[in-house]
Amino acid sequence: MLVNVWDVAGAKIIEELGFPAAATASAAISASLGYDDNEEIGRDLMLATVARIACGVDIPVTADLEAGYGPAVEDAIATARGAIEAGAVGLNFEDSAHKDTSVLYDPDLQAERIKAIRRTGDQLGVPLVINARTDVFFRTELPDDEKFRESVRRAMLYVDAGADCIYVLGPTDEEVVARLVKAIPAPVNMLALPGAPSIARMAELGVRRISFGPRPMRHAMTAFREAAQRVRDLGVFP
Numbered sequence: 001m002l003v004n005v006w007d008v009a010g011a012k013i014i015e016e017l018g019f020p021a022a023a024t025a026s027a028a029i030s031a032s033l034g035y036d037d038n039e040e041i042g043r044d045l046m047l048a049t050v051a052r053i054a055c056g057v058d059i060p061v062t063a064d065l066e067a068g069y070g071p072a073v074e075d076a077i078a079t080a081r082g083a084i085e086a087g088a089v090g091l092n093f094e095d096s097a098h099k100d101t102s103v104l105y106d107p108d109l110q111a112e113r114i115k116a117i118r119r120t121g122d123q124l125g126v127p128l129v130i131n132a133r134t135d136v137f138f139r140t141e142l143p144d145d146e147k148f149r150e151s152v153r154r155a156m157l158y159v160d161a162g163a164d165c166i167y168v169l170g171p172t173d174e175e176v177v178a179r180l181v182k183a184i185p186a187p188v189n190m191l192a193l194p195g196a197p198s199i200a201r202m203a204e205l206g207v208r209r210i211s212f213g214p215r216p217m218r219h220a221m222t223a224f225r226e227a228a229q230r231v232r233d234l235g236v237f238p
């Protein structure tokens with residue numbers, strides 16, 4: 001279970017609570033620095049933030065590094081190298097190609113990019129945990145059966161390329177989650193979403209890794225907004 005963080009303070013809380021690892025959320029980090037999600041923050045600023053977080057705790061940190069900040073294999077290599085230099089031991093790597101569209105990277109190209117990330121980690125002596133995310137359910141308008149088949153097809157390619165985990169973003173139906181777990185020959189990551197099976201139920205279904213994306217930050221910002229409104233309207237801080 002990875003309660004995603006966006007700054008050092010949050011990572012320290014995760015460490016103090018005894019979680020064995022911390023994970024960042026790209027959308028949360030981007031929002032905290034005034035950027036929209038989907039790579040607007042850029043590689044350098046994202047990695048600088050990851051470095052601050054990794055240096056602030058002793059537990060391993062895995063970083064959400066979106067789609068690698070560029071379409072080429074060389075971009076994936078630069079991002080993997082930067083992640084290692086920042087102190088991360090793993091990364092999320094998604095196949096969404098363009099902001100707010102249904103366009104995904106060609107799966108064969110994405111597999112080549114995953115292979116390049118794996119080679120980079122091996123060359124630098126850091127066996128990066130690659131959490132390969134596919135956004136077929138999240139981004140595309142395909143019929144549900146086609147979403148399932150295409151997600152599994154991409155997962156197979158990504159595992160063969162060296163991915164350690166497969167992150168299928170979007171599905172909340174229990175039957176679909178169970179089918180994905182059975183069809184994908186690697187640990188599966190699911191996002192805890194409203195309407196999805198409970199964390200305990202997902203564990204029963206065989207999901208191995210559960211993350212929360214930007215929801216922890218939104219929870220914190222909602223509390224901050226409510227407190228600020230009380231100051232504005234009532235002159236008291238809760």
